[in-house]
Amino acid sequence: MSFNNTDRRNFLLRFGGVTGAALIQAHWPGILAAAQHGHEAAKSPQTQKFHVLTPEQAKEVDAISARIIPTDDQPGAREAGVVYFIDVALQTFASEKKPLYDKGIIEFNELTGKSFPGVASFSAATPEQQDKILTDVSAKQKSEERRFGRLPDAELDFFKTIIFHTVFGYLVDPSGGGNRDFVGWKTIGRDPAPSFSPPFGFYDKDYPGWQANAHETDKA
């Protein structure tokens, strides 16, 4: 992985003399530039190889993830470099999911052929055809919801897994290897700045300051 903003920030933090928060704020433009340079370098297809996905598999993963978070007037999974994130994930923290991908990609290609005779792979289908296939697959799934005191079921099928990995690669802090140029964050309105000062948004900007609850004088 490239020399990213977090590495650089930590490098800077190891200098003494200035407190961490002030140092990060003072150096942020430079840190950001370094991070973006790294991402630009990584974006060039000539310089980036896949680690565990074959070129054919990468094409399918890219096509599926591009329908999970499509490109419209805002960048999608493709611009965030999600396929590269997934490739690294399958080599590292999600290596046990590689067989699921191997099998899932074959099944998605077969499903494409069944739904649209003559279309050899998911990536060869039109976006409309691809959405139809994914709609059919998701119709058979039950949804997972965040619940207090429950973890989501760890045994996810291929489609749920690639949805999770796509979202991960789209929105992860770029130090985690995805979300290139912060395109995912920019799309959802997450300012990439490293620190903030109040007011933060619309509702706190005119806050008049803490006013005691009516009961407090009674209590005293």
Next chain:
Amino acid sequence: MMQGKVSYKVSDEVDFVIVGSGAAGGVLAKELSTNGFRVVVLEQRPYLTENDFTHNEVKIFAERELTNHPKIQPNTFRKTAQDKTRTQQAVMYGRCVGGSSVHFTANFWRFHEIDFKEHSKVGDIPGATLSDWPISYTDLEPYYTKVEWEIGVSGLANASPFDPPRSKPYPMPPLPVKGSGVIFERAARKLGYHPFPAPMAILSQPRAGRDACMNCGFCLGFGCEVGAKSTALSTMIPMAEKTGRCEIRPNCYVHKIEMDANGHAKGVVYFDTKKNAHLQRAKAVIVSANGAETPRLLLLSSSSRFPNGLANSGGYVGKNLMPNSGAIAYGVFDEPLNDYKGFCVSRIFHDFYELDASKVGFHGGGGLDARFDLTPLGFATGAMPPDVPHWGAEFKKTLAHNFTRTMEIFCHGTSLPVETNSFSLDSEVKDAWGLPALRMTFRDHPDDLKLVTWMRDRALEILDAAGAKTKWASPISEQQFAVHLLGTCRMGNDPKTSVIDTNHRTHDVPNLFLCDGSSLVTSGRGQPTMTIQALSYRAADRITDLAKRGEIPS
């Protein structure tokens, strides 16, 4: 004057060996070493510092840099002893120097008087082993104050009519209000409730060489890069080391308390990173390994003399697990809150702290907080409205619209103690060191589920009153996963129904002390760390007195 860092040999018989460097172990290490004792703290995993902390969610959530890892430390779960166990992650806790305080939300509520004497007030509750504490809020009050001033807690004293008495104000003002706090405060007041600035263990002002919070937005789950979160790592550990009498030894997995022929602890056995075992000798052993690993260590230390595990003559080790109950409601508003900026919580209320069972039809109480505790990734995978697809153009559009406009109301509630809710050793599944895995047996007391359903409905009413454009709540279901690990070696005067006495000394072994979430007799209303630390300061005083009077045989 900074002393050189001390390092002891395993053969050195130090005064105290402390298992665990978290909220409790950190306080005990600092206090006991300050009081002149020689202390070794053994921590399972690494000694990271502020410079090591990142926002890298791959490291945090996928590789579990700061927490227990289910691949090497599997858990098993079953609802009742009659059910078949299933291997699944059942607990999460901090596994680095500083423990769970490194990654916690930093909500820092004191327990109230009722939490210590609830049984006397409400009587027996069917299916629960509700018991009074052998100490009162008044006993603990000076220590609550000590915690607030020593670690640094932001808040506003007496802003809530439900607050228990306090001897001193907070050492610094509350953190700034967030959009979620403003919305919550206005709507809650409209409904007649009494919201107030959340007490948080995060610095609102620079203090003791530490920075104030810079509102980076990576708080829950992450280590603080500027030390603004008042963790054991940023506060107690450096103070302990400065005494020159306390060694923090990371990467030591303690798996046995070694006993001598007299039934006294002579030290603890740990694996180093190469899985070599070492015995660290000590005059007394303090276990602060959290409410899951503390009972597990006692059970792992069984012998012919203690066939059911150490300190377990009453059979209460691991019993009465109370993970707190909870529910989450979400609201989406017209304008951006940008609540991803900053720490998690800025406003709470305690109007439901003591609910009247004759009116609501169940026992329990709780508190509500207004928050946003999610990174973009956590938001997309956990906080989207239930009727929105999980992929495609509509998913993306809703994500882009909602991320800056969503807030949560988190309902925190009691867990009633139930004897069969427990941690024990799994009979089949082993961890990566070949030791029995932690097994959780748990089924919520029916009143706990009624309580959170009731509070969830009130939270939805608040979102309505606030003018939320859309609102929903996560479904209420029985819990199978715990982060508040409470009550499993409870304090009490009767050795038959408790594990430790009011000095935190085990009833069975005179030089073995336990102090962490396991010591709690009741669960409070959801925020245990403040009470764990107040207990730890008190325990350090008691243990110091005993040691100085020569009343700890070794």
